[in-house]
Amino acid sequence: MNAFICPLCSTSFSTENNTQICQNNHHFDIAKEGYLNLLPVQAKSSKNPGDNKEMMQARRAFLNSDGYLPMAQKLCELVQQKLSEQSAPHILDLGCGEGYYTHLLEKGLSPQAYISALDISKVAIRYAAKRYKNINFCVASAYDVPLSDHSLDALIRIYAPSLDSELQRLIKPGAYLFTVTPAPRHLFQLREKIYTHVNEHVSSHNAPAGFQKIQSVNVNYMLSIEAEQTLKDLIQMTPFAWKFNEQKMQTLLDEKKWEIECDFNIEIYQKEF
Secondary structure, three states, X not given: OOOEEOOOOOOXXXXXXXXXXXXXXXXXXXXXXXXXXXXXXXXXXOOOOOOXXXXXXXXXXXXXXXXXXXXXXXXXXXXXXXXXXXXXXEEEEEOOOOOHHHHHHHHHOOOOOEEEEEEOOHHHHHHHHHHOOOOEEEEOOOOOOOEOOOOEEEEEEEOOOOOHHXXXXXXXXXXXXXXXXXXXXXXXXXXXXXXXXXXXXXXXXXXXXXXXXXXXXXXXXXXXXXXXXXXXXXXHOOOOHHHOOHHHHHHHHOOOOEEEEEEEEEEEEEEOO
16 A cells, blocks of 8 residues: 655555556656665755754664653553544654654554555654655655545644644545643753753643644653753754754763753644544
């Protein structure tokens, strides 16, 4: 099964040798790692859109240390609860990066579940597809998702941007949207090292048009970091990495052991019937 559709004309694919061919004869080669690149050249804002290689490598290393595992486990638990009565749900991880969360979701769901995942970063998708063979990865934009209308039983959005109109188009009536965003105290101790006055995160949890919020869960815990490289990876994957000059970084590293608060909001929305 290939749930992806042609990004140029929105028709379905058939497979011929190692190529996906749509009904209007547009061709897309399957990469040796197993993913599809469905990001048209005209949709690229740069030669290599998405996170740069350094940020991606830092995020991969930090996530592999399981620093965010408590949040990931809670998210997986919530997804499993909502989809427990479905034998073969179709799920999309929107903005999946290197596939860390996608893989954890896949492990906890029915073997018949069909999991699609996309990111605009080709480097990230290449790594994800090489490592996780049971997930259907593609390079694509979150603003123009190459999937059919009303084809999803659940959409997962962790930090990723999106358009309400795309969420409405993709998710079946009565199906679910799961979002993860930073809560007020997220990485507070790191931000204290940067700013004279630290403001808590303020995030909007208004339901996207056409959806109703049905559950909100906060995940808060203290993360103990003893490895200097793990701390560097965490900083490098954050938006405020560039604010750490050499002096601030050295002052932080001199502490040798770090206790950092992790604070997430998981919101569950149901699409209106």
